[in-house]
Amino acid sequence: MSKPKQAGGRPRDGRVDHAIAAAVRSLLGEQSYATLTVDAVAARAGISKATIYRRYATKQEMIFAVLLHDxxxxxxxxxxxxxxxxxxxxxxxxxxxxxxxxxxxxxxxxxxxxxxxxxxxxxxxxxxxxxxxxxxxxxxxxxxxxxxxxxxxxxxxxxxxxxxxxxxxxxxxxxxxxxxxxxxxxxxxxxxxxxxxxxxxxxxxxxxxxxxx
Amino acid sequence: MSKPKQAGGRPRDGRVDHAIAAAVRSLLGEQSYATLTVDAVAARAGISKATIYRRYATKQEMIFAVLLHDxxxxxxxxxxxxxxxxxxxxxxxxxxxxxxxxxxxxxxxxxxxxxxxxxxxxxxxxxxxxxxxxxxxxxxxxxxxxxxxxxxxxxxxxxxxxxxxxxxxxxxxxxxxxxxxxxxxxxxxxxxxxxxxxxxxxxxxxxxxxxxx
CATH class of the missing domain: 1.10.357.10 (Tetracycline Repressor, domain 2)
Known part of the structure; x- marks a missing residue:
């Protein structure tokens, strides 16, 4: 019930989840929580911002999912x-x-x-x-x-x-x-x-x- | 050594400290930490912003002093x-x-x-x-x-x-x-x-x- 949203119908692509998580962790090693942006995560992960926003409504939801939802x-x-x-x-x-x-x-x-x-x-x-x-x-x-x-x-x-x-x-x-x-x-x-x-x-x-x- | 700064030479006015502390506590009961401003504290305490900034360099220092320095x-x-x-x-x-x-x-x-x-x-x-x-x-x-x-x-x-x-x-x-x-x-x-x-x-x-x- 509290899982991140999934794109309608399509199976969840674990590689994308993994790429987002790796990008968030790597960027948080270089910059602060406050300055991290979804743009930077998308660029680092090599995916579109839309792909991230299909999963997480906000930057905070994304970081939360990566750091605590595992x-x-x-x-x-x-x-x-x-x-x-x-x-x-x-x-x-x-x-x-x-x-x-x-x-x-x-x-x-x-x-x-x-x-x-x-x-x-x-x-x-x-x-x-x-x-x-x-x-x-x-x-x-x-x-x-x-x-x-x-x-x-x-x-x-x-x-x-x-x-x-x-x-x-x-x-x-x-x-x-x-x-x-x-x-x-x-x-x-x-x-x-x-x-x-x-x-x-x-x-x-x-x-x-x-x-x- | 880590005390709030004092206006040069003049004795510290305890009533001003008290007014700032009361204003901070009262405003934090009404609004969030993020939205609290030094302006609002000055207005509520009936003192000038300059009086606050003679004591604390930033809003965070002020809140810190009120909540933790006592x-x-x-x-x-x-x-x-x-x-x-x-x-x-x-x-x-x-x-x-x-x-x-x-x-x-x-x-x-x-x-x-x-x-x-x-x-x-x-x-x-x-x-x-x-x-x-x-x-x-x-x-x-x-x-x-x-x-x-x-x-x-x-x-x-x-x-x-x-x-x-x-x-x-x-x-x-x-x-x-x-x-x-x-x-x-x-x-x-x-x-x-x-x-x-x-x-x-x-x-x-x-x-x-x-x-x-």
């Missing part, structure tokens, strides 16, 4: 443990993010906030897919007996995805350390989940925490 | 425990983020990536301050004997800040749940730190984790 929608293979499964997921997301320049992701996020159609596509085709994968991993852990019940997927989503995004688009940290971070995030969140620190909010009351306000 | 630079008071200290910090950051519209933070981040001067100011006056506060909290925990040694502050920074930012500018989750999230982040990260899950990277080898690639 998301692997399948949950990682069952590794036999929650920590293994979560590590596979955070490693995959970290690798995906590390392939894009930080400024590109920041520019795309700003445009997503400014454009309702793009925002809806982002929610439906990226966030919802990731949320569904996370839910699958949590349900597997419940079935294995690693977790007593499924924790709030929204919370787990933020805990897993947030540090990887912050590392890249806020903290401007070394992208070669993304694998280390992906592992640290997986260890931290798995530990919190299996120890009950997150699945038992009532535990807040019992712990000797003095709130600051 | 960061409380002091570490939270010592609560007696790492978890209490970290909860105080994540709650403060969560409250600060919840005061801004998600699109404003996304737009500002995109401009920070596109502007070297703003990027340097962001690093020096926002990220470095937060990193320093986190280092203080970790050192307190080491002094208390809660941690055997200080973990990598960059890693802890990403783990604490990331979920709060993702909640607001990526996941578009309910901002009224930010307090819940701030607490969950604090519990998760404290648990990971005190259990040694993060301070013992060599432990990766011993755990029964099968990597996905």
């Amino acid at each position: 998301l692997n929608e399948a949950p990682p293979a069952d590794t036999g443990s929650l920590r293994g499964d979560i590590t596979a997921l955070t490693t995959r997301i970290g690798d995906q993010l590390a392939r894009s320049a930080a400024g590109v992701m920041a520019g795309l996020l700003a445009d997503i906030h400014a454009d309702e159609a793009l925002s809806a596509r982002f929610t439906d085709s990226y966030l919802a897919v990731e949320r569904s994968v996370i839910t699958t991993l949590l349900d597997r852990a419940v079935a294995r007996g690693e977790l007593p019940h499924r924790p709030d997927p929204a919370l787990v989503h933020a805990l897993l995805l947030g540090p990887l995004f912050a590392w890249q688009i806020m903290l401007n940290e070394d992208p070669t350390r993304t694998t280390l971070l992906a592992d640290a995030v997986a260890r931290s969140v798995t530990n919190a989940l299996t120890s009950g620190a997150l699945t038992n909010p009532a535990g807040i009351e019992k712990a000797s925490v003095r709130q600051s306000h | 960061l409380n630079e002091a570490p939270p008071a010592d609560t007696g425990s790492l978890r209490g200290d970290i909860t105080a910090l994540t709650t403060r950051i969560g409250d600060q983020l919840a005061r801004s519209a998600a699109g404003v933070m996304a737009g500002l981040l995109a401009d920070i990536h596109a502007d070297e001067a703003l990027s340097a100011r962001f690093t020096d006056s926002y990220l470095a301050v937060e990193r320093s506060v986190i280092t203080t909290l970790l050192d307190r925990a080491v002094a208390r004997g809660e941690l055997p040694h200080r973990p990598d502050p960059a890693l802890v920074h990403a783990l604490l800040l990331g979920p709060l930012f993702a909640w607001q500018i990526m996941l578009n989750e309910d901002p009224t749940r930010t307090t819940l999230l701030a607490d969950a982040v604090a519990r998760s990260v404290t648990n990971a730190l005190t259990s040694g899950a993060l301070t013992n990277p060599a432990g990766i080898e011993k755990a029964s984790v099968r990597q996905s690639h």
Whole structure:
């Protein structure tokens, strides 16, 4: 439902998709997100602008599709443990993010906030897919007996995805350390989940925490 | 060093700063980050554009100063425990983020990536301050004997800040749940730190984790 539009009737030409994706990635390595144009992508890909616009309504839709729509929608293979499964997921997301320049992701996020159609596509085709994968991993852990019940997927989503995004688009940290971070995030969140620190909010009351306000 | 510039010699007029900040916040509640102008801020604040430009070179610098430069630079008071200290910090950051519209933070981040001067100011006056506060909290925990040694502050920074930012500018989750999230982040990260899950990277080898690639 949220797939890029196809030219009526004709089968989708994968070579064109590939040429567009390669041109977008190559141009974003040379110039900023803001200055990239559909004209330049068409020229680099050796296709017409009309061919691009048959697929994507805007430049933003095109970049979004290239950078985020190649998301692997399948949950990682069952590794036999929650920590293994979560590590596979955070490693995959970290690798995906590390392939894009930080400024590109920041520019795309700003445009997503400014454009309702793009925002809806982002929610439906990226966030919802990731949320569904996370839910699958949590349900597997419940079935294995690693977790007593499924924790709030929204919370787990933020805990897993947030540090990887912050590392890249806020903290401007070394992208070669993304694998280390992906592992640290997986260890931290798995530990919190299996120890009950997150699945038992009532535990807040019992712990000797003095709130600051 | 990274403070906004002051008019030569004259003492800084706090009322003007306050009027600018109030105008920026009020206008950003009515319109988008992209459409906000220095003209509109001057009109709303009842001051001249020149007065604003004596303080900030650009609109982005002005918005940055209003939204992020009022960061409380002091570490939270010592609560007696790492978890209490970290909860105080994540709650403060969560409250600060919840005061801004998600699109404003996304737009500002995109401009920070596109502007070297703003990027340097962001690093020096926002990220470095937060990193320093986190280092203080970790050192307190080491002094208390809660941690055997200080973990990598960059890693802890990403783990604490990331979920709060993702909640607001990526996941578009309910901002009224930010307090819940701030607490969950604090519990998760404290648990990971005190259990040694993060301070013992060599432990990766011993755990029964099968990597996905």
